[in-house]
Amino acid sequence: xxxxxxxxxxxxxxxxxxxxxxxxxxxxxxxxxxxxxxxxxxxxxxxxxxxxxxxxxxxxxxxxxxxxxxxxxxxxxxxxxxxxxxxxxxxxxxxxxxxxxxxxxxxxxxxxxxxxxxxxxxxxxxxxxxxxxxxxxxxxxxxxxxxxxxxxxxxxxxxxxxxxxxxxxxxxxxxxxxxxxxxxxxxxxxxxxxxxxxxxxxxxxxxxxxxxxx
Numbered sequence: 001x002x003x004x005x006x007x008x009x010x011x012x013x014x015x016x017x018x019x020x021x022x023x024x025x026x027x028x029x030x031x032x033x034x035x036x037x038x039x040x041x042x043x044x045x046x047x048x049x050x051x052x053x054x055x056x057x058x059x060x061x062x063x064x065x066x067x068x069x070x071x072x073x074x075x076x077x078x079x080x081x082x083x084x085x086x087x088x089x090x091x092x093x094x095x096x097x098x099x100x101x102x103x104x105x106x107x108x109x110x111x112x113x114x115x116x117x118x119x120x121x122x123x124x125x126x127x128x129x130x131x132x133x134x135x136x137x138x139x140x141x142x143x144x145x146x147x148x149x150x151x152x153x154x155x156x157x158x159x160x161x162x163x164x165x166x167x168x169x170x171x172x173x174x175x176x177x178x179x180x181x182x183x184x185x186x187x188x189x190x191x192x193x194x195x196x197x198x199x200x201x202x203x204x205x206x207x208x209x210x211x212x213x214x
């Protein structure tokens with residue numbers, strides 16, 4: 001699950017970095033144009049198990065990576081922000097990857113106010129939950145040119161309705177909630193590990209904090 005999510009995020013980052021959309025258009029027009037690229041700054045919003053793995057892997061690939069979490073974290077190769085440092089985290093990044101849990105505090109966090117704290121031309125990857133995103137606000141900042149595009153794997157309503165404006169928006173790429181899929185094998189492996197922990201009186205893996213909500 002964690003590896004698959006990280007791989008999807010790497011795909012999204014590198015497709016944006018290498019201008020794959022424009023390369024596809026160039027192919028359609030038989031245009032040979034070797035587009036330049038730069039080492040983008042990537043920000044990971046949410047540094048739980050998924051976010052931490054994604055951030056450290058991207059850093060290992062040579063990207064300049066920062067991360068934001070509710071409480072302070074330390075991750076090798078990643079500049080970590082927390083608490084009231086959200087604006088400082090957002091302002092320098094070129095790509096924002098959302099890997100937050102959904103809680104009353106994070107519901108609709110991806111709104112126009114947050115987007116306006118990001119630099120002109122920044123890019124959004126949302127692989128966490130559809131309820132994080134205020135969809136109308138994303139359309140607004142894409143149409144104004146403030147954000148350059150978005151890769152979305154999760155939505156408030158799934159399946160995404162056929163008449164939803166996201167489908168035909170030229171700056172949005174859509175995948176149908178496939179960034180990371182639980183398979184019978186992976187679920188069985190975790191179940192077996194937790195049964196072993198339970199029989200030994202050890203702490204179970206991946207417990208939900210009922211107070212924090214995740």
